[in-house]
Amino acid sequence: MEYQVGQPGRIIVARFNDGDDVLGGLETIARRENLRAACFSMVGGIRKGGYVVGPETEAMPPVPVWRELTESHEATGFGTIFWHGDQPKVHFHGAYAKHDCVRAGCLRRDSEAFLVLEVVITEILGVDATRELDQESGMVLLRLASKR
Template sequence: MQYQVGKSGRIVVARFTDGEDIIGGVSDICRKENIRAAYFSIVGGIRRGRYVVGPESEDMPPVPVWRELSESHEATGFGTIFWYEDQPKLHFHGSYAKGDSVKGGCLREDSETFLVLEVVITEILDVNAVRELDPDSGMVLLTLRS
């Protein structure tokens, strides 16, 4: 295990409206505000999204198992933001519910708001954290630099 101790910086409260891109919008905020490390929470509605529910097996590199949301769902979740090269890279796990059906997973693509979605981003200061390509997994993972 590795860790660093930082402190909270700015807090950004955002309201996404119907049809807006969630992942793209959070990334845009981080670019505009130069937020290099953060965590965020969401609550609200999601209309569409592609998410990963785990690898097919324990073999490396992992092969993701994809699922799709294709209609409105209630959504809540937590994520982190650290930069990979010159872009903010989000890692978000959420729960998505419609009626009695509840799904969960890592939202990665095609995220679209249904009606309204609230996002709270908390900047993390005084850490040296980025995402780097991990050769074993082929994934872009958190790296703590000294």
């Protein structure tokens, strides 16, 4: 286990309107506001999105199992934003519900808000964290710089 201790910085409240690109919008906010490290909570509606529900097996590198949201769902979840090189990378796990069907997974592509989606972002100050390519998994994962 590795960890660092930081403190909260700015709080950003964002409203995504019907049809807005959620993942792209979060990356835009991170760039405009120079958010180098942040966490966020999300609540509202999502109409579309490709999400991963786990690897096919435990073998490395993992082969993702994809699912698609193709109509409106209630959505809630938690995510982080850390940079990989010169790009902010969003990592979000959420639950998506329609009627009595509830799904959960890591939203990774084609995200589109339904009606309204609210996001509260908390900047994290005082940590040295980035995303870097992990050779074994082939994924871009969180890396904490050594602090003494």
